């Protein structure tokens with residue numbers, strides 16, 4: 001087994017550990033942030049994984065319901081699954097604030113959420129979604145589930161072997177498990193290096209996931225390519241001997257990955273330089289704008305924004321502040337860069353010349369919502385795949 005460096009983002013604080021004002025005078029812990037390819041399993045993973053409790057804690061501030069694009073995506077998924085598989089009971093692992101299970105519940109289906117972060121678990125309970133306040137793993141006792149969901153969770157799990165074998169144990173004989181995760185192919189092609197942060201232990205391709213599932217007695221029988229989060233895969237898995245018929249889609253996506261070279265090492269080795277080049281390009285742009293005395297504000301305080309800002313060394317010297325719709329983030333400071341986070345109303349008051357969109361995965365939704373910045377001549381900057389003024 002050998003490992004190859006995929007990306008080196010230096011040392012960074014945990015990206016969703018926002019700072020309250022009273023912490024600004026205290027030191028902050030920085031952890032190495034390097035992603036490596038394992039040439040055998042084809043998994044790209046962090047070299048120094050942190051304990052999950054350090055990341056998914058009771059003040060976890062990411063509420064999945066903050067984006068209407070994402071809610072629509074969740075609703076469509078629920079309707080599709082109900083129509084295709086007719087589940088009687090559904091378990092979601094990492095179901096956050098109930099953004100997805102609410103649609104199954106509305107259809108009269110029995111639901112259970114596994115959510116270790118009490119901040120978001122409480123929001124799920126408030127929607128009437130029964131929520132078990134813990135991590136899911138092979139020691140979990142739920143059994144015989146028709147549909148098990150881990151959407152945007154597989155990448156967040158430090159012990160994949162334990163997690164996947166837990167799914168095998170908990171799935172009914174003809175049950176279906178679906179996993180959504182950002183596709184490594186897009187990460188590389190679209191230069192989405194800022195999605196590398198301590199919360200994401202793994203960066204996944206279908207070939208790596210297929211191997212991993214096989215090792216634990218699960219079979220991939222379908223896959224869909226989705227546009228969410230910069231391009232994701234939705235993988236459908238079942239027990240080896242279940243009757244779900246494999247689709248052509250699985251062959252097609254693996255073929256696509258091989259055409260791009262994900263089974264070889266070259267594309268991984270060349271990524272690190274692309275990351276460095278993007279940093280220089282973004283800084284070039286921001287330095288020119290600041291020299292001209294333009295004001296710049298950030299929109300959104302996503303975890304990926306913190307990777308980007310901390311890796312590039314962008315602080316209040318470039319961005320006056322950022323705004324975010326999440327109440328739990330407002331009034332706080334970004335980890336590392338310590339840029340203040342404000343309510344979106346602050347934007348119209350400040351009338352900045354430029355708005356840097358940090359959650360570029362929602363850029364259409366955000367640019368639609370912020371069309372009024374054009375009234376004062378404001379422009380957008382989108383940093384990824386390459387810094388661009390719109």
Ligand code: TMP
Nearest residue numbers: 066067300301302303324325326359362
């Ligand atoms: P994500 O890119 O990791 O999903 O995080 C999105 C962040 O952006 C989250 O903090 C919510 C925030 N956000 C807004 O503040 N306004 C918006 O319109 C959208 C779509 C997201």
